[in-house]
Amino acid sequence: MAILKTAPHTPTQNYLLAALPHDVFDSLAPHLELIALPLGNVLYESGCQLQHVYFPTTAILSLHYVMENGATAEIAGVGNEGVLGVSLLMGGNTTPSRAIVQTGGWGYRMPARLMMDEFNRAGSVMRLLLRYIQALMTQISQTAVCNRHHSVEQQLCRWLLLTLDRLPSHELTMTQELISTMLGVRREGITEAAGKLQRAGVISYRRGHIAVLDRAGLEQRTCECYGVVKTETLRLLGDARKLNI
């Protein structure tokens, strides 16, 4: 909680906003609104029209699919590397998935209309966002692959690493129950996998808080999916500023 109060927030904590050309950023900045994103908030319901796009800074959002029987599965996460609401830009307006806050924090939002107008100028903003969309597609694809072939423990490691990459610290506020709904597995399965990681000294946790003690250990235990997503995200977005797109 301390971090939420003490850290001064600027839009440039979001990677995409930071990567915008100065003139574009200056024109959009007045319309960026800093908002708190508390854990569990539903930002976007399946099939509903989105009014804003969201640029997380310290928060992490999660794109879910909720099945008819109530079971859930995470499709992708959105942290300060990205933006929530790309389906607006693609002309679909809605998606069949839901967006909720997975890690409480802050972010900026902007009226959807403004973002669409800027996108439709078909300039550097569009090119940047298209690269982000491709990174998002890679993440979704790898979720599909991982769901097919990898163990709960490997998936937990992947998920922890991806979450960690979007946070400033090595700790996350997160119950095992919540992780299980993200991964779409049993809570007990997470208890077991997390216990194994704890006994190995890779993480330590207590009632809703996880601290990563040995990041390399996580990387060793996860599947290739983490690396694919990470590498591809960096390739597509990592040097966007240098490319001056």
Place this chain on the structure above:
Amino acid sequence: MAILKTAPHTPTQNYLLAALPHDVFDSLAPHLELIALPLGNVLYESGCQLQHVYFPTTAILSLHYVMENGATAEIAGVGNEGVLGVSLLMGGNTTPSRAIVQTGGWGYRMPARLMMDEFNRAGSVMRLLLRYIQALMTQISQTAVCNRHHSVEQQLCRWLLLTLDRLPSHELTMTQELISTMLGVRREGITEAAGKLQRAGVISYRRGHIAVLDRAGLEQRTCECYGVVKTETLRLLGDARKLNI
């Protein structure tokens, strides 16, 4: 094979090409090259630069991920509703996935450069393709969900239905081995599920050929994922012409 010889091919057998405004279509048509797409052909290798974009007409393409240990998983399929090579348009040039021909047939290809130029005009072609990209994302997302929660039999039904929707007939040339690599499961698992469907009179098959006898039966046995993909694809692309985008 008969169908390949007898059917006259026109670019408008591909939905996206058919949905283009007349003037755009006329300008692109001279650069469309009809090509045979035999089963198993690799059109696009992971991480390699694509030289052409492909518009299938009677063929069906498959986007795969091949893991380090050789295991595979299908991420999405591309039939006459779509186009292969969208990562070019998004600025990434490559993807970590591979594209192969899943059902032999025909399609048109076009030099990548031309497609990119047309896309970058940021007109109706771009808007159409963005909608397609969103439909593709829905398909990938649903693959992830389905891999997490549904049985091999349900997934087989979903896969058969999606394939059927892209073909003119009720028969497909397809070994169980091939289906198993698509779904990323054991071949024996497909044998078992297909046998069950056959005993129920839903399909009949013999050595590499599957005939769907009872489409409604398939729809009854599949999971909600098929409907989500189908509905969303129709929503995004089905009335593209009416929308005059």
Place this chain on the structure above:
DNA sequence: ACGGATATGTGCGTTTCCGCACATAGTCTA
């Protein structure tokens, strides 16, 4: 018509995960 290649069928032990039930422990509030 035959032989080789390939596709499909089947059985079996093992692994992984699920669903359920319930015990224990940490945290928060009155």
Place this chain on the structure above:
DNA sequence: TAGACTATGTGCGGAAACGCACATATCCGT
């Protein structure tokens, strides 16, 4: 500080899918 609530630990039977081995069936070329 007592009690309620929530998070985590654990055990068990069962279902689903896996890996492997091998039998059988079908097709195709010569």
